[in-house]
Amino acid sequence: ILQENASEERAEHARLASFVGAIAVGDLVKSTLGPKGMDKILQSVGSGDIMVTNDGATILKSIALDNAAAKVLVNISKVQDDEVGDGTTSVCVLASEILREAEKLVGQKIHPQTIIDGYRIASAAAYTALEASAIDNSQNKEQFRKDLINIARTTLSSKVLSQNKDYFATLCVDAVLRLKGSTNLDNIQIIKKHGGKLTDSYLDEGFILDKKIGVNQPKRMENAKILVANTPMDTDKIKIFGARVRVDATGKLAELERAEREKMKAKVEKIKAHGINCFVNRQLIYNWPEQLFADAGIMAIEHADFAGVIGEDGRELQM
Numbered sequence: 001i002l003q004e005n006a007s008e009e010r011a012e013h014a015r016l017a018s019f020v021g022a023i024a025v026g027d028l029v030k031s032t033l034g035p036k037g038m039d040k041i042l043q044s045v046g047s048g049d050i051m052v053t054n055d056g057a058t059i060l061k062s063i064a065l066d067n068a069a070a071k072v073l074v075n076i077s078k079v080q081d082d083e084v085g086d087g088t089t090s091v092c093v094l095a096s097e098i099l100r101e102a103e104k105l106v107g108q109k110i111h112p113q114t115i116i117d118g119y120r121i122a123s124a125a126a127y128t129a130l131e132a133s134a135i136d137n138s139q140n141k142e143q144f145r146k147d148l149i150n151i152a153r154t155t156l157s158s159k160v161l162s163q164n165k166d167y168f169a170t171l172c173v174d175a176v177l178r179l180k181g182s183t184n185l186d187n188i189q190i191i192k193k194h195g196g197k198l199t200d201s202y203l204d205e206g207f208i209l210d211k212k213i214g215v216n217q218p219k220r221m222e223n224a225k226i227l228v229a230n231t232p233m234d235t236d237k238i239k240i241f242g243a244r245v246r247v248d249a250t251g252k253l254a255e256l257e258r259a260e261r262e263k264m265k266a267k268v269e270k271i272k273a274h275g276i277n278c279f280v281n282r283q284l285i286y287n288w289p290e291q292l293f294a295d296a297g298i299m300a301i302e303h304a305d306f307a308g309v310i311g312e313d314g315r316e317l318q319m
Helices: 011-030 056-061 068-083 088-107 112-133 141-156 162-177 250-272 287-295 306-313
Strands: 040-043 050-053 226-229 278-281 299-301
Touching: 011 056, 011 068, 011 088, 040 056, 050 056, 056 068, 056 088, 068 088, 088 112, 141 162, 250 287, 287 299
Parallel strands: 226 278, 278 299
Antiparallel strands: 040 050
């Protein structure tokens, strides 16, 4: 049952519309393909914002389509972007060219099912040929690194970093190799700073926490003994919200404050008992415990990124 003002296409008309829509999408992004591909200017109809890009997935996400086959190509590009992160334009152009050739075969009165069977045979043959020509250098660390750099250089050839692709290919590969087999790219922390040029970017040998160290605490620490915690260090202020505290004199309130301070001091002493010289906490560290850490010569860092700290140490922390 069709809705009002809806139209229906069947047989040859439907097939032709699918061919035209898919091929048009392929032709749209074809000019952006490769190291000599051209950028496209995308302008928003509503806000008028302008974007310059040659990324296939970005272009296809930004255009409005009402053709079913064209939407399939857009979804193919999105899946490629999610699963691989590269080749979004190539997969779209390849699919559209396959449909272009299929259109010629349909014009020769070859049944679509026969064409599909032929494409499946060709796909299996291509996969077998690629498997036969593939080289596995994963056991040779130096050669494996060179292979990864070559792959990264190819990827960056059509990006904004193409002028510095050698530098950034090496940078990216070294960062990924530090993950030691993990595929979780969230463990690679990127810190952005204004000013400078692209080649000022660097990969730090350790882990960078973009945080300020407490007042009067050590600013440099070698051979650090680090304690990572997720514990409240703000109880130097009395928390009376949600509870009733009744006192008959100002001195009683002062006693409560002293009790809270002594409780926090005891907590800091327990932390110091581990023999550490660096304390990294996920939560806030208030003035009183910060002062206690400073008096003990301990570097204290608050609001830390746990995932990065643990990833550099190579251990899992269960909370």
